[in-house]
Amino acid sequence: xxxxxxxxxxxxxxxxxxxxxxxxxxxxxxxxxxxxxxxxxxxxxxxxxxxxxxxxxxxxxxxxxxxxxxxxxxxxxxxxxxxxxxxxxxxxxxxxxxxxxxxxxxxxxxxxxxxxxxxxxxxxxxxxxxxxxxxxxxxxxxxxxxxxxxxxxxxxxxxxxxxxxxxxxxxxxxxxxxxxxxxxxxxxxxxxxxxxxxxxxxxxxxxxxxxxxxxxxxxxxxxxxxxxxxxxxxxxxxxxxxxxxxxxxxxxxxxxxxxxxxxxxxxxxxxxxxxxxxxxxxxxx
Amino acid sequence: xxxxxxxxxxxxxxxxxxxxxxxxxxxxxxxxxxxxxxxxxxxxxxxxxxxxxxxxxxxxxxxxxxxxxxxxxxxxxxxxxxxxxxxxxxxxxxxxxxxxxxxxxxxxxxxxxxxxxxxxxxxxxxxxxxxxxxxxxxxxxxxxxxxxxxxxxxxxxxxxxxxxxxxxxxxxxxxxxxxxxxxxxxxxxxxxxxxxxxxxxxxxxxxxxxxxxxxxxxxxxxxxxxxxxxxxxxxxxxxxxxxxxxxxxxxxxxxxxxxxxxxxxxxxxxxxxxxxxxxxxxxxxxxxxxxxxxxxxxxxxxxxxxxxxxxxxxxxxxxxxxxxxxxxxxxxxxxxxxxxxxxxxxxx
Numbered sequence: 001x002x003x004x005x006x007x008x009x010x011x012x013x014x015x016x017x018x019x020x021x022x023x024x025x026x027x028x029x030x031x032x033x034x035x036x037x038x039x040x041x042x043x044x045x046x047x048x049x050x051x052x053x054x055x056x057x058x059x060x061x062x063x064x065x066x067x068x069x070x071x072x073x074x075x076x077x078x079x080x081x082x083x084x085x086x087x088x089x090x091x092x093x094x095x096x097x098x099x100x101x102x103x104x105x106x107x108x109x110x111x112x113x114x115x116x117x118x119x120x121x122x123x124x125x126x127x128x129x130x131x132x133x134x135x136x137x138x139x140x141x142x143x144x145x146x147x148x149x150x151x152x153x154x155x156x157x158x159x160x161x162x163x164x165x166x167x168x169x170x171x172x173x174x175x176x177x178x179x180x181x182x183x184x185x186x187x188x189x190x191x192x193x194x195x196x197x198x199x200x201x202x203x204x205x206x207x208x209x210x211x212x213x214x215x216x217x218x219x220x221x222x223x224x225x226x227x228x229x230x231x232x233x234x235x236x237x238x239x240x241x242x243x244x245x246x247x248x249x250x251x252x253x254x255x256x257x258x259x260x261x262x263x264x265x266x267x268x269x270x271x272x273x274x275x276x277x278x279x280x281x282x283x284x285x
Numbered sequence: 286x287x288x289x290x291x292x293x294x295x296x297x298x299x300x301x302x303x304x305x306x307x308x309x310x311x312x313x314x315x316x317x318x319x320x321x322x323x324x325x326x327x328x329x330x331x332x333x334x335x336x337x338x339x340x341x342x343x344x345x346x347x348x349x350x351x352x353x354x355x356x357x358x359x360x361x362x363x364x365x366x367x368x369x370x371x372x373x374x375x376x377x378x379x380x381x382x383x384x385x386x387x388x389x390x391x392x393x394x395x396x397x398x399x400x401x402x403x404x405x406x407x408x409x410x411x412x413x414x415x416x417x418x419x420x421x422x423x424x425x426x427x428x429x430x431x432x433x434x435x436x437x438x439x440x441x442x443x444x445x446x447x448x449x450x451x452x453x454x455x456x457x458x459x460x461x462x463x464x465x466x467x468x469x470x471x472x473x474x475x476x477x478x479x480x481x482x483x484x485x486x487x488x489x490x491x492x493x494x495x496x497x498x499x500x501x502x503x504x505x506x507x508x509x510x511x512x513x514x515x516x517x518x519x520x521x522x523x524x525x526x527x528x529x530x531x532x533x534x535x536x537x538x539x540x541x542x543x544x545x546x547x548x549x550x551x552x553x554x555x556x557x558x559x560x561x562x563x564x565x566x567x568x569x570x571x572x573x574x575x576x577x578x579x580x581x582x583x584x585x586x587x588x589x590x591x592x593x594x595x596x597x598x599x600x601x602x603x604x605x606x607x608x609x610x611x612x613x614x615x616x617x618x619x620x621x622x623x624x625x626x627x628x629x630x631x632x633x
Contacts, residue, residue, distance in 0.1 A: 179366055185357040186335045186364040187435050188387040193358075197383075201374040 041260070047253035067250035071258060077239060078258060085219060085235040086262075088150065092157040092218040093211045096165040099158075100210060101203075104169025109178065122166055125159045130223050133159065138227045148230040156228045157221055161214040168213060172206030212270050219263050286313045287347050287438040287471045289334065294343030296329055296495075303329040304495040307343070314469035316462065318476060318486030322518075326495035327475040331441045334473065335362045347438055358387070363437035365428055367444040371416035377403060377427045378412035384435030402430040406460060422453040426460070433464055440465065440472040446481070458485060479519055491515060512628055513554050521556050522599040526630055529553040534627065538593045542570045544623040552630030561624035562600035564589070564610060568619040575618040577610055591618055 048067050050060035071078050107115065125133055137156055138147070146152035180202070184194040222237040229238070236259040244252040289311040296304040303326045311317045319327045332338040334345060336357035344351050352360050363384075371380045379386070382399035386392065400412050406426040416424055425445060432440060442461070446454045462485060465472045476482050482489050483503040490500040499511045510516035516524060527536035530550050534541045541555060564577075575591040575598065587607035589600045598618060602610070610616065 179370055180372060182332075182335075182337050182357075183364060183366060183370050184372070184383070184387075185337065186360070186362060186441070187384040187431065188358045188361070189383075190356070190358050190387075193387055198372055201372075 041257065044253040044257050047249050048257060050250060067248070067254040070251065071254050077234070078236075078255070081234050081236045081239040082258075082262075084150070084233060085237075088154055088157060088225075088233075088235060089215045089218045091154045092161055093214045095154070096158055096161045096214045097169075097207060097211060099162055100165035100169040101207075103166045104171075105173045107166065107170035108173030108176070122163050126163050130160070134223045134227045137224070141228050147228055148232040150229075150233055153225055153229045153233045153235075156224045157218045159224070160221070161217045164213045164217060165210040168206060168210040169203070172203050176202055208270055212266060215266065216263055286469055288313045288349070289439055289471060289473070290346045290349070291330075291334075292344040292346065294330075294333060294340045294345060296326075296333060296338060297341040302495055304333070304340075307492075307495070307497055309490055309497060309500065311471055311473065312487075314471055315487040316465055316472045316474055316485060318474045318482040318489050319492055320476060320479060320482040320486075320489050321492035321498075323477050325477075325492045327477075327492055328443055329495075330492070331364065331443050331473060331475055334439065335364045335441055336360045337364075360439075361435065361437050362439040362441055363432045363435045364441045364443065365432045365445045367447045371419075371424055371427055371431075373416050376413050376415060377408065377419065380416065380427050381412075381430040381434055383431055398434060399430070402434050403427065406430045406433075406464075422449055422457065425449065425453075425457055429457075429461060429464065433468070437470060440470045442472065442474045444476055461485075491518065507558060508624075509626055510556065510628060513630075516554075516556050516628065522559055523557050523562070525555045525596065527553055527555055529627060534625075538596045539571065539573045541620060541625060542622040543625045543627060545626065549629075553627045554630045556626050556628065557620050557624055559588070559599040559601035560586070561621060562591075562598060563619040563621065564591070564600055564602065564606075564616050566619070567617040568621060570622050571620040571625070572617050574615060577612050577614045577616065580607065580610065580612050582607075591616070593618060 046060065049063055049065060051062045051064065051066070070076065107119065134156075137159065141147050141152055141156065146155060176199070180198050181194050184198045185191075189197065220237060221235070222241060225233060225235050225238055226241075229235075231238075236255075240252070240255050240259055243255050246252075289309075291307050291309040294304060294307045295302070307330065309317075319330060321327050329338065333340050336352070336355060336359075339353070345353060347360070347362075371377075372383065375383070378396050378399040380399075381402055382390075382395040385395035385398060390398075396412075403409065403412050403426075406429050408423060408426050408430070411419065411423065416427070419427065428445070445461070446457050449457060458481070461474075464470075474482075474485050476485070483506075486503060488501060489503055489506060491498045491506065493514060499506065499515050501509075506515060506519045507521075510519060510521065513524065525536045525538075527534040527541070528551065529543075532542065534543055534553060534555055536555065543555070573593050575593040577589060578592045578597070579588075579590040581588045582604070585604075587602045587604055589602055589607065589610065591598045591600060598620075600618075
């Protein structure tokens with residue numbers, strides 16, 4: 001958030017003074033955050049439009065759109081990878097939410113003896129080194145003949161995403177008053193109707209937060225996709241790593257920007273939902 | 286027109302007994318208030334009847350038929366809760382017509398009946414408002430309309446008026462009772478407010494710690510409490526310990542004749558309503574001398590306190606009667622035998 005200019009009509013001199021100082025420190029913080037976010041993207045953008053840009057040159061001397069033209073060409077591999085990434089992401093979001101709603105409800109609403117244990121087991125895949133998890137899963141998936149397939153990749157993306165979704169939803173349900181649902185039941189709504197007409201609208205903001213989180217995590221998966229997809233399932237990160245090992249800086253930079261852009265756009269679109277929910281409610285520390 | 290009966294119903298939450306061995310019959314079309322201190326298990330009883338909880342033991346019957354196997358949506362026992370229980374994402378009409386919509390009534394017809402019912406509970410023209418744009422009292426009216434449109438066999442009210450200010454509460458009590466009477470809906474009304482229970486209830490079931498302590502018409506709780514706890518809950522002011530033997534109760538200040546109530550002989554507690562205590566004119570029995578130590582004018586009556594030795598008796602006089610007494614006077618105090626009531630004395 002970029003603070004507006006200091007108001008001059010605030011009442012009281014001392015008040016105005018501290019107000020100004022507060023605004024100044026907010027501005028400084030916002031500046032730092034924006035710099036950290038935008039600077040790398042700016043560098044990428046710069047690299048993507050030059051052939052060679054070395055120290056001690058102040059500015060690149062050869063500007064061109066070669067990388068972008070290559071990548072955005074109708075026959076480019078980018079489009080297929082984008083479609084695969086979107087498909088995998090949406091499928092993962094759908095499955096993760098379907099799993100997270102009942103699980104989060106159970107964790108958020110009831111207290112039972114093994115609750116701590118379940119919570120720990122839920123987080124376990126996030127705590128273990130990804131490579132270890134990936135190797136073990138690869139072995140299991142090979143046996144189940146799920147490797148090299150799109151559905152295998154969707155399935156394996158659930159491992160790092162479901163924990164987040166369940167955590168968010170358990171926070172949502174912990175703060176959701178069951179009374180409305182009870183009320184609906186006695187008014188003749190079956191379990192499903194009560195959920196659909198009463199609970200779902202109430203937890204919708206939480207679902208958006210969980211969905212965005214899941215999509216972002218799925219979008220950035222590399223190791224799991226590579227191992228389970230076996231190079232057959234090409235998502236944007238797979239394409240990006242392959243390109244970067246080719247050593248073409250401009251191409252890599254442009255592709256990195258293409259990979260980031262959709263996620264960034266999504267975050268901006270949903271930031272209202274995400275920031276409006278108190279951290280406690282979405283179950284994040 | 287449904288009768289509700291609970292047969293030896295118990296509900297246990299892990300190690301806590303919320304309801305113990307409760308048997309209760311409601312008459313068809315009556316308004317039964319469930320009264321008790323908070324935490325007595327009243328809400329649990331309502332949820333058991335509604336089907337939101339399942340009893341650990343016992344049976345629940347509507348019109349003599351067990352409903353234990355039926356889920357809440359099939360029982361048509363409609364709950365109305367304390368506070369804002371409207372669905373916030375729906376307009377007032379959609380809230381009111383919710384039960385009809387759930388039953389598959391056509392939307393236009395359901396809405397028409399919703400509008401009509403909202404008018405009947407005093408909210409004409411507010412149907413399109415969201416609950417957040419309605420006052421607390423208006424929200425409760427919508428909730429009542431919603432409950433009535435569900436055509437309940439049983440109406441279950443869980444302190445629905447607790448969050449309203451006194452004036453609104455009186456209006457809503459009237460509206461609820463009127464709607465309930467007109468349709469003869471058997472209604473269970475939960476409250477911890479003894480005054481509200483007396484005003485609303487055809488009968489009162491008093492619940493202490495998940496057990497039925499006493500059930501009967503409101504008057505019984507004042508004049509014939511079954512135990513000292515009941516008498517205390519209903520604000521009894523005159524309670525004297527004594528020993529009952531052969532038609533006479535020996536108390537520290539007098540031997541009292543008693544016309545009614547026959548507990549086993551032994552320790553008893555005697556109680557009498559302040560308005561039953563007579564001052565001045567000596568009666569044939571139970572008359573002693575006392576000194577008036579306090580007198581407070583209360584508009585409809587005068588509250589007087591009389592000391593007999595070190596025992597104090599509260600009496601209530603009509604203002605014109607009270608004119609002939611003043612503080613310090615020594616007078617005759619009569620406790621009529623037919624107005625005295627005995628309770629077992631071996632309780633707290």
